Amino acid sequence: xxxxxxxNVSRHWGDVRAVDDVSxxxxxxxxxxxxxxxxxxxxxxxxxxxxxxxxxxGRIMIGExxxxxxxxxxxxxxxxxxxxxxFPHLTVRENILFGLTVRKVPEAEREKRLTRAVxxxxxxxxxQRKPGELSGGQQQRVALGRxxxxxxxxxxMDEPLSNLDAKLRHExxxxxxxxxxxxxxxxxxxxxxxxxxxxxxxxxxxMQGGRIVQNATPSELYSRPATTFAGNFIGTPPMNLVRxxxxxxxxCVAGSRSGKVGVVDSANYVLGIRPEHVRIVPDGWRxxxxxVEYLGSSSVLGCRVGGEELSVVxxxxxxxxxxAEIYLHCPDEHIHIFDAQTGxxxxxxx
Amino acid sequence: MPPAFRNPATMRTIHAWLLLLPxxxxxxxFTHYPAVNTFIHSFFLDGRGGAPAQFVGLxxxxxxxxxxxxxxxxxxxxxxxxGTIPLSIGLAxxxxxxxxxxxxxxxxxxxxxxxxxxLPMIAVxxxxxxxxxxxxxxxxxxxxxxxLAGVNWxxxxxxxxxxxxxxxxxxxxxxxxxxxLAALQQIPPSLAEAAMLEGASRLYYxxxxxxxxxxxxxxxxxxxATINAFRMVDHLFVLxxxxxxxxxxxxxxxxxxxxxxxxxxxxxxxLTMVLLGFLALASIGQFGxxxxxxxxx
Numbered sequence: 001x002x003x004x005x006x007x008n009v010s011r012h013w014g015d016v017r018a019v020d021d022v023s024x025x026x027x028x029x030x031x032x033x034x035x036x037x038x039x040x041x042x043x044x045x046x047x048x049x050x051x052x053x054x055x056x057x058g059r060i061m062i063g064e065x066x067x068x069x070x071x072x073x074x075x076x077x078x079x080x081x082x083x084x085x086x087f088p089h090l091t092v093r094e095n096i097l098f099g100l101t102v103r104k105v106p107e108a109e110r111e112k113r114l115t116r117a118v119x120x121x122x123x124x125x126x127x128q129r130k131p132g133e134l135s136g137g138q139q140q141r142v143a144l145g146r147x148x149x150x151x152x153x154x155x156x157m158d159e160p161l162s163n164l165d166a167k168l169r170h171e172x173x174x175x176x177x178x179x180x181x182x183x184x185x186x187x188x189x190x191x192x193x194x195x196x197x198x199x200x201x202x203x204x205x206x207m208q209g210g211r212i213v214q215n216a217t218p219s220e221l222y223s224r225p226a227t228t229f230a231g232n233f234i235g236t237p238p239m240n241l242v243r244x245x246x247x248x249x250x251x252c253v254a255g256s257r258s259g260k261v262g263v264v265d266s267a268n269y270v271l272g273i274r275p276e277h278v279r280i281v282p283d284g285w286r287x288x289x290x291x292v293e294y295l296g297s298s299s300v301l302g303c304r305v306g307g308e309e310l311s312v313v314x315x316x317x318x319x320x321x322x323x324a325e326i327y328l329h330c331p332d333e334h335i336h337i338f339d340a341q342t343g344x345x346x347x348x349x350x
Numbered sequence: 351m352p353p354a355f356r357n358p359a360t361m362r363t364i365h366a367w368l369l370l371l372p373x374x375x376x377x378x379x380f381t382h383y384p385a386v387n388t389f390i391h392s393f394f395l396d397g398r399g400g401a402p403a404q405f406v407g408l409x410x411x412x413x414x415x416x417x418x419x420x421x422x423x424x425x426x427x428x429x430x431x432x433g434t435i436p437l438s439i440g441l442a443x444x445x446x447x448x449x450x451x452x453x454x455x456x457x458x459x460x461x462x463x464x465x466x467x468x469l470p471m472i473a474v475x476x477x478x479x480x481x482x483x484x485x486x487x488x489x490x491x492x493x494x495x496x497x498l499a500g501v502n503w504x505x506x507x508x509x510x511x512x513x514x515x516x517x518x519x520x521x522x523x524x525x526x527x528x529x530x531l532a533a534l535q536q537i538p539p540s541l542a543e544a545a546m547l548e549g550a551s552r553l554y555y556x557x558x559x560x561x562x563x564x565x566x567x568x569x570x571x572x573x574x575a576t577i578n579a580f581r582m583v584d585h586l587f588v589l590x591x592x593x594x595x596x597x598x599x600x601x602x603x604x605x606x607x608x609x610x611x612x613x614x615x616x617x618x619x620x621l622t623m624v625l626l627g628f629l630a631l632a633s634i635g636q637f638g639x640x641x642x643x644x645x646x647x
Contacts, residue, residue, distance in 0.1 A: 052543050073549035085544035089562045099548030150548070 003186040009058030020210035036207035078147035086131040228343040256306020259285040272336035275311040284329035392619035410620035423604040431579035441523040446530035467525040475588035507597040533567040
């Protein structure tokens with residue numbers, strides 16, 4: 001059963017189509033991540049689900065109910081905001097219980113839910129503090145606590161980790177995912193960070209310009225990107241997009257004579273090759289190394305093949321110097337083929 | 351160089367005092383010296399015709415207790431304060447909520463609310479003098495059109511003080527609104543959204559979130575409103591001159607009359623000390639008591 005369903009939902013402001021004909025479903029107890037660059041419509045989509053914005057057209061279902069025109073309070077959902085939206089004059093305890101007090105949940109029930117949430121999140125020593133006296137990570141936990149005690153059918157999260165430092169973000173990422181799985185919550189999570197999306201999601205919806213580019217599992221998104229945009233957005237360093245040339249009768253990498261390409265028969269394609277799938281071989285596409293980036297467990301070589309630039313990931317420290325000439329090869333099964341005009345996927349070579 | 355000047359801690363202290371000196375000199379010359387002087391002066395009776403002032407001890411203060419006009423002015427001032435302070439603060443908060451609500455034409459509304467504040471006091475009093483004028487004033491024309499009996503607003507003992515209160519509220523509320531507006535715009539919109547998601551009504555959100563978050567502003571405005579209530583004198587010159595029968599006389603106006611109309615500056619100084627005492631009490635009460643209840647970010 002799907003916990004949330006969006007049917008042809010649009011939100012326009014004049015000519016600006018913030019969200020344009022978006023449809024998807026979220027399965028009960030799963031985590032869906034809305035991913036995309038800033039301005040792609042992911043936050044607006046979340047706010048439409050929450051009821052903080054109203055739809056221009058389309059329908060939104062939560063569970064069996066059509067909530068399209070219901071106010072936020074009646075949609076039975078909890079939300080964690082990017083800024084946490086904690087009430088600065090209330091203590092941690094009052095913040096967490098705010099919604100239950102408003103809804104006049106009986107005292108005993110309130111205490112039970114509070115104790116449970118506080119135990120899960122490790123907030124028991126902080127209950128009498130005010131948000132201003134907490135660190136960013138602790139504030140984040142309080143915001144999570146407020147979402148937990150609501151025991152809502154659906155939990156929405158709007159870039160909840162973007163105000164934390166890298167180490168804490170990594171910790172909270174795991175914690176939120178573990179929480180979601182153990183409690184079986186249905187969660188919609190907005191982020192622009194592909195690592196966050198890939199590591200947490202059951203399903204990812206990649207958005208661009210108010211539209212869905214691809215709705216897939218993380219592994220599918222990585223192995224079968226629907227467009228050049230999807231290929232380029234997922235992965236660090238991003239996928240190499242290689243333009244082609246067929247000037248001398250055979251298809252080559254644009255601007256290169258040695259870079260023969262056997263997998264396609266015309267230059268109306270773009271090849272997508274992940275940096276981690278490129279090998280350095282004794283004979284292949286001739287390339288000049290233009291930069292070397294050392295990352296610890298691996299290094300990224302910035303190479304030029306004809307007119308195209310390719311990143312290549314090699315293990316550990318690389319002894320190849322800038323300016324060196326090397327030969328590259330990518331196994332056919334790892335080459336993604338996209339339409340040169342539309343950017344749409346045409347398949348892999350197998 | 352004496353050894354003390356070689357000690358860096360001593361030098362730092364000397365530097366600090368030197369830097370404070372200019373401000374200290376001004377505050378001493380223009381605030382502390384006159385205050386102390388007034389205090390001393392309140393124990394003297396002015397000499398007539400060039401004779402030296404005569405020490406009378408607590409005589410002025412004893413007279414205070416018998417002075418009916420003083421008692422009237424004091425009661426009036428307390429009534430004036432308890433009228434203007436809550437009314438102007440309540441009105442200011444309401445107006446700030448209104449102009450912050452995102453209505454169409456709200457910048458015009460903001461301007462309208464703020465105009466009374468930028469007008470000079472005397473001009474304001476003149477405008478209101480016209481409203482209150484018997485027979486052809488604005489209020490009387492309206493009452494006349496409704497067939498009601500004429501009232502001499504400023505000329506009757508029962509209505510003079512409320513009329514003065516109305517003018518002060520009208521003038522102060524717009525000014526205080528600006529502070530509330532600034533404070534309201536500091537509240538992140540996500541708080542309203544979070545409250546809405548949790549099922550809080552608009553009223554609940556204002557009562558439990560917005561008004562508590564405005565408390566630092568309210569304290570500031572309260573202090574200013576209190577000071578204004580005891581500092582009020584300008585309107586009285588134009589509107590009522592404290593009359594009729596001292597029905598609208600306030601402390602500061604009475605001090606002015608005693609000191610500069612009757613030239614009894616010694617008694618005037620004693621009255622001033624009473625006024626200072628009231629203001630000191632008010633500020634101790636506000637900062638000492640309310641401060642603990644206010645949440646500062």
